[in-house]
Every structure is written in structure tokens, then in C-alpha cells.
Amino acid sequence: MEDSVIDxxxxxxxxxxxxYAVNGISFKVFKGEIFGFLGPNGAGKTTxxxxxxxxxxxxxxxxxxxSLNILKEPLKIKSKIGVILQSSSLExxxxxxxxxxxxxFLWNKKRNEIRDKVEELIEKFGLEEYxxxxxxxxxxxxxxxLQIARELIHDFEILFVDEPTTGLxxxxxxxxxxxxxxxxKSGKTIFFTTHQLEDAEYLCDRISIINKGxxxxxxxxxxxxxxxxxxxKVEILFSKENENLLNYLKGFDFVENVKTSMGNNGFYExxxxxxxxxxxxxxxxxxxxxxxxxxxxxxxxxxxIYLDIFGEKNGKIN
Amino acid sequence: MVRSIRIAYRILRAVxxxxxxxFLLIMPILYLIIMAIMMGSFIGKFEYYNxxxxxxxxxxPGIMSIQVLTGGNxxxxxxxxxxxxxxxxxxxxxxxxxxxYLIGIVIAMTFVSILSSLIMLxxxxxxxxxxxxxxxxxxxxxxxxxxxxxxxMLNLTIGIIVxxxxxxxxxxxxxxxxxxxxxxxxxxxxxNLPKILIYISYTNxxxxxSNSIRDLFYNILNSxxxxxxxxxSILSSLxxxFTIFIYRKIKFVNIYY
Numbered sequence: 001m002e003d004s005v006i007d008x009x010x011x012x013x014x015x016x017x018x019x020y021a022v023n024g025i026s027f028k029v030f031k032g033e034i035f036g037f038l039g040p041n042g043a044g045k046t047t048x049x050x051x052x053x054x055x056x057x058x059x060x061x062x063x064x065x066x067s068l069n070i071l072k073e074p075l076k077i078k079s080k081i082g083v084i085l086q087s088s089s090l091e092x093x094x095x096x097x098x099x100x101x102x103x104x105f106l107w108n109k110k111r112n113e114i115r116d117k118v119e120e121l122i123e124k125f126g127l128e129e130y131x132x133x134x135x136x137x138x139x140x141x142x143x144x145x146l147q148i149a150r151e152l153i154h155d156f157e158i159l160f161v162d163e164p165t166t167g168l169x170x171x172x173x174x175x176x177x178x179x180x181x182x183x184x185k186s187g188k189t190i191f192f193t194t195h196q197l198e199d200a201e202y203l204c205d206r207i208s209i210i211n212k213g214x215x216x217x218x219x220x221x222x223x224x225x226x227x228x229x230x231x232x233k234v235e236i237l238f239s240k241e242n243e244n245l246l247n248y249l250k251g252f253d254f255v256e257n258v259k260t261s262m263g264n265n266g267f268y269e270x271x272x273x274x275x276x277x278x279x280x281x282x283x284x285x286x287x288x289x290x291x292x293x294x295x296x297x298x299x300x301x302x303x304x305i306y307l308d309i310f311g312e313k314n315g316k317i318n
Numbered sequence: 319m320v321r322s323i324r325i326a327y328r329i330l331r332a333v334x335x336x337x338x339x340x341f342l343l344i345m346p347i348l349y350l351i352i353m354a355i356m357m358g359s360f361i362g363k364f365e366y367y368n369x370x371x372x373x374x375x376x377x378x379p380g381i382m383s384i385q386v387l388t389g390g391n392x393x394x395x396x397x398x399x400x401x402x403x404x405x406x407x408x409x410x411x412x413x414x415x416x417x418x419y420l421i422g423i424v425i426a427m428t429f430v431s432i433l434s435s436l437i438m439l440x441x442x443x444x445x446x447x448x449x450x451x452x453x454x455x456x457x458x459x460x461x462x463x464x465x466x467x468x469x470x471m472l473n474l475t476i477g478i479i480v481x482x483x484x485x486x487x488x489x490x491x492x493x494x495x496x497x498x499x500x501x502x503x504x505x506x507x508x509x510n511l512p513k514i515l516i517y518i519s520y521t522n523x524x525x526x527x528s529n530s531i532r533d534l535f536y537n538i539l540n541s542x543x544x545x546x547x548x549x550x551s552i553l554s555s556l557x558x559x560f561t562i563f564i565y566r567k568i569k570f571v572n573i574y575y
Contacts, residue, residue: 015569050570053411075413083411087404091332102332106324106412160411 004028005158005189006035006052011061013047020059021047023213029158029191029206034184036204036221037193040310044213045193046086049162052191053083065158082156086163088143092136096127096146099135100153107154114153121149125179141172148179158189165199177203197303207302209309216309224305231256231300232275236282238266239291254278266293271304321414325422330429333396333405342388343434346381347441353377353504354445366506369536378442379531380503382435382458386465386527387494389431393423394473398486401477407570420565424470431466432459446535454534464550465527469497471554471561478564501525502532526550 006029013022022044029035039045050056051063054074063070065077091099097118104114122131125145130138135146144164151159161180165173180190180203194200200207201221208218217224238245241260245268249258254274261267272278275297286292358373366376400406409419435458473490480486498504500515501524507516519525526546533539 050407055407055410055570075415078411079413081411083408085404085407085411087407089404089408091328091405092403093335094332098332102328106328106409108324 003031007064009062012059014059025215033205034190036200036207039210043210080157082151082159084161090135095132097131103150104153125149160191201302228300233298234270235296236268237294241265321418322421326425329396329426375446379535380528382438383528385431385434389427389466390469390473392430393427393470394477397477427470461530464554467554468523471557475561502528
């Protein structure tokens with residue numbers, strides 16, 4: 001039996017008492033895992049993270065972190081968690097080194113302890129040449145590095161991370177994600193919210209998808225992919241658009257989703273759960289005189305699953 | 319309390335911009351110099367409650383008392399900036415209570431207003447002729463604290479409500495201007511003033527801070543000052559209750575940069 005460190009049961013959060021940003025969600029997060037909390041903008045991810053970090057009071061429901069009730073023992077919980085917000089949340093007028101020192105001070109760390117840690121973190125995160133630069137002048141990537149480095153000043157058991165890779169270039173993004181993998185290796189639990197599906201696919205052990213305040217999927221990543229293991233995404237480009245083809249393809253039970261892309265006449269994106277049968281259809285289409293310009297078959301990615309859940313079924317790409 | 323002191327240190331260290339604070343200190347010093355020299359040479363010696371005095375002696379308590387606005391400004395800006403940068407949410411997710419943060423701000427703003435008042439006094443001291451007892455100092459600190467509490471809470475409420483830097487700037491500047499001039503900081507409230515100005519001045523808590531510190535300067539503490547103390551205590555308590563009510567409903571803004 002795995003140890004859960006976060007237990008959420010029937011959680012509702014409303015800002016105005018009428019509309020619910022979080023609408024009756026339940027889930028568990030287990031020790032040492034990276035839990036991916038995915039959803040489109042406005043789905044309720046940040047509200048959930050604010051509730052779990054005790055910043056927001058739940059309207060109803062039970063939330064326990066390390067078996068402690070968030071309403072009864074918020075200080076005990078907060079002393080064991082780290083939080084990396086989506087906003088920079090840095091002391092913009094202070095330089096890198098001062099930011100780290102002040103954060104250590106706020107965490108009530110001893111000065112010599114902070115000094116050693118600051119040197120270690122500045123080196124680890126490659127912030128040496130920026131150590132005297134005010135945070136306001138740092139690039140977005142370096143601000144994010146500083147935010148992560150700053151959180152490592154203190155010990156935590158769970159790290160809550162809210163969309164950490166938004167706006168980062170691919171190189172920095174990979175580095176940032178790797179920092180989280182390092183933390184996982186050292187036994188930390190990470191609650192990771194994102195709408196970047198590649199990040200979740202790269203990083204997370206378990207995926208939970210929230211939409212309009214409700215959890216629509218909660219599964220281990222391998223199980224999720226196993227569910228979709230026979231599925232393939234097929235991209236086909238015919239030399240010209242066939243008006244009847246869309247409806248023709250929709251008629252097969254092994255075709256789960258067909259999309260055409262506006263502006264690409266003759267281009268179809270198909271999700272099928274039986275690639276062999278589907279290729280037979282393609283062959284018959286070729287025999288009927290359709291000219292095939294390009295064909296690509298891929299495994300289903302987390303992004304396809306996500307899009308599958310959030311609509312875009314059988315029609316034009318929005 | 320230790321947590322609040324940590325927050326207060328952080329506000330003084332990180333949120334209070336040295337340039338802004340410098341400006342907030344230099345401006346009243348300039349008032350002190352310019353007004354005292356220009357107006358002082360024009361007014362010469364005059365009588366205040368049958369005591370012959372100079373304009374700089376009259377003005378110094380007023381300039382000391384407007385430091386309660388400086389302290390209040392620090393509080394409002396600290397909260398607004400913390401809200402804007404996400405530091406408020408960050409601190410709330412650390413082992414701090416919301417009350418720790420609020421008390422931390424009160425400590426920081428009181429420190430700023432008392433220290434800057436003291437700087438004004440030290441700056442003016444060679445030019446004025448006053449004798450003060452330690453008890454007078456204690457009373458001055460009490461009046462400064464109550465004034466700071468009122469204006470700090472007022473600024474905090476503004477900081478909680480506003481949603482843009484421009485609006486925060488506009489409101490705090492307009493408020494500073496109105497509160498400074500519609501009070502007894504630069505001139506006594508006399509019957510010759512238009513009635514509306516008298517009315518506004520007497521609803522302005524700065525008038526009570528300024529009058530009382532001035533009476534302590536001239537050693538003419540009287541029943542009016544006890545009344546001022548009472549009014550200030552009531553106003554600052556009501557303002558604190560109102561601000562706590564608003565503060566409990568604070569919303570975080572999402573500005574990502």
C-alpha cells in the first residue's frame with residue numbers, strides 16, 4: 001500500500017459563494033511521485049494549488065496534507081512544503097544573492113547555514129555571473145532558476161509548482177524540468193500543474209486532468225498510455241479534398257476521431273484503435289484513384305489524449 | 319511576534335525602495351527649509367497661544383506629523399507591491415499567518431514614521447528653541463503611532479483594493495496632497511479660514527497629530543490634546559477594524575513577468 005501525502009476529498013472552492021472554481025474534486029498524491037495536474041486556463045489548477053498550500057480556504061470538503069487538516073494545522077503543513085508560483089514572486093529590487101539570503105532569513109535559517117546553501121545553489125543553478133544583478137533585470141529563465149534555487153534554501157517534503165515553464169525557451173525549459181527530476185530522485189514529492197503536455201509527459205508519474213473545476217481523468221501515466229496503446233494518430237495528405245471522405249471515415253467503429261485542417265485541403269488527422277484495419281481503408285481509397293501525397297503514423301501522445309478529452313472530436317480543428 | 323518582526327525587516331529591506339524613501343524624506347526637509355526661510359522671513363515672529371515664536375518652530379511639529387503619511391504610504395505600497403509581484407501569496411504559503419504579515423507591516427510603518435519624524439526634529443533642532451521632557455517624547459511617539467496606524471490602515475485598504483500601479487500612484491499622491499494641506503501642518507486652523515476648509519481640517523486626523531505635537535513643543539498640553547488622543551484612538555481603531563475586514567477578503571492578482 002502506497003503512502004499518500006495529499007488527500008483531497010470532495011473539495012469545493014468558490015470565490016463568490018455562487019460559482020465554483022473547484023467543483024467537488026477528490027484525489028490522492030503519493031509519497032515520492034511527481035503528480036501532474038493538468039488542465040486548460042481557468043480550469044481550477046491555481047485555485048486547487050492555493051487551497052492545498054493553505055492560502056485559500058476551501059468552501060467545503062476535506063484536505064489533508066501529511067494527514068494534517070489544512071484548516072486546523074496550516075503552520076505545521078506550511079513548514080513542510082515548498083511553493084514555486086507561476087508569477088516571479090521575487091524581491092525585484094534585490095540582487096540574486098540578497099534574494100537568497102532574505103528568503104533563508106524568512107525561513108528562520110541560521111546565517112552560516114544560509115551562506116553555505118547560497119554558494120551551493122548559485123553554483124548549481126549557474127547564477128554565478130548574475131549574483132549581483134537585481135532580480136528585476138534578470139531574464140525570465142534566470143528568474144525561474146532563482147525561484148527554484150530559492151525554494152531549495154529550506155527543507156520540504158512536498159513541492160508545489162504552478163506552471164513553471166510558461167514562457168521559457170526550450171533549453172532552459174529542459175533544465176528546469178531536470179531540476180524537478182533531480183528532486184524526485186532525492187525522494188521529494190512534487191505537485192506539478194501545467195498546461196504544457198510535453199512537460200507532464202516528460203516528468204509526471206501520475207496525471208490528473210481538471211476541467212471546469214472537475215477532475216475528468218486521474219491515472220498513472222503508464223496506465224493511461226496503456227489504455228491508448230493500440231491507438232495511433234494517422235496524418236494523411238491527399239492531392240485534393242474529397243468532400244465525402246470525412247463522413248466516410250467517421251462511419252468506421254475503429255476510427256475514433258477525424259479532423260481536417262482549415263487551409264490544408266486534403267489533409268486529415270485520424271485517431272484509430274486498429275491501425276491495420278485503417279490501412280486497409282487507405283489502400284482501398286488509393287485503388288479508387290485518390291492520390292496520396294504523404295502519410296504519417298505515430299503513437300498517441302498525452303496531447304492527443306488531452307485533446308480527445310477536451311473535444312475537437314470529428315470535425316475541423318478550432 | 320518574532321514572525322512579524324521578520325516580516326517587518328523584510329519590508330524595510332526589500333519592499334521599501336531606497337529612492338522612494340529618500341524622496342519621502344527629502345521632500346519634507348525641503349518643505350522645512352523652503353517654507354521656514356521663505357515664509358518665515360515674510361511672517362517674522364508671531365504669537366501662538368500668547369507665546370512668541372518663529373515659523374520654523376511652528377512648522378517643525380507639522381513636518382514631523384506628516385511623517386505619519388510617509389509611514390502609511392510605505393504600508394500601502396508594500397502590500398500593493400507584494401500583491402503585484404506574487405510575494406504576498408508566497409509569504410502566505412510559508413509558515414506565517416496572515417496576521418503576522420499585517421502586524422509586520424504595522425511595525426515597519428511605525429518604525430519609518432517615528433524614525434523620519436526624529437530625523438526632521440534633529441534637522442530642525444539647531445533652528446528652534448524648545449525644551450522637552452522624556453514624557454513629552456513619549457506622548458509624541460503615542461500620537462505618531464496613532465496617526466501612523468490610521469493612515470497606514472487607510473493606505474493598506476487602498477493597496478488591497480487597487481488593481482494597477484497607476485491607480486495606486488494617483489490615489490496615494492492625491493491623498494498625500496489633500497491630507498497635508500487640509501490640516502494644521504503649515505498653518506493654524508483659525509476662524510478666518512473658509513468654513514468648508516475648517517470642517518475638512520477637523521475631520522483630518524493629521525490635524526490632531528499636528529496640533530498635539532505642537533502643543534507638546536510649546537508645553538501647552540491641554541484638554542484639547544486629550545480629546546485629540548481620544549479621537550485618534552477611536553478613528554485608528556475603526557480604520558484598523560475596517561482594514562482587517564477588507565484584508566481577510568484580499569484577492570491575489572496574477573501578473574506574470
